[in-house]
Amino acid sequence: MKVKLQHVAHTRSGDKGNTSNIAVFAYTPELYPLLKEQLTEERFKKFYGDAITGSVTRYDVDNIHAMNFVCQGALGGGVSRSLCLDNYGKALSAAVLGFEIEVPEHLKTFLKAPELIA
Template sequence: MKLKDLAHSRTGDKGDIINISVIAYNEKDYPTLEKLVTVEAVKKFLGETVQGEVIRYEVPNLGAMNFVMQKALRGGVTRSLRLDKHGKSLSSILLEMPLEINN
């Protein structure tokens, strides 16, 4: 199963910082997301894309988490040579993260 099977996402940026929200389609799946979509798992999955710290903020009443990632845009919109200077595609990439769910 992939993250996109349980959640959708939105992305925003500010300078060289990107935030990616992960929002459960169904509130009953939020505890599973909370358990599996950890800072360590996200950082490992995105690899060298995120060079700095990753912080997770939990919003359980919305069934959502927000990941704030430092040094993720290679200098920010005005300096980056990346094709996706705002990092909008990173939310789609993150949704491809595999989840191992043990019943």
């Protein structure tokens, strides 16, 4: 079944200059391998379309079931230089919660709010 990332993980973010830093934390250790397999640097960048103009580098933090994405060219030249408030790191981290993850049926009980998933 396909579910939005918001049922698998939560996010945190930060920004500095024109770089956004987005961390994705699996809700449970059982869901983390799905994230590592499906939320690749390429798919992450593609999800944002033209919003990220530079490279995306993923750092795996296995001991806390997290991944950290460093996105160059993600803030319209830098937060203080851009008139587009939607490019701030927090908006980018909230947006990725709409990314779709394929989850096997036997892991459904580990999802957040599984009763809301058809």
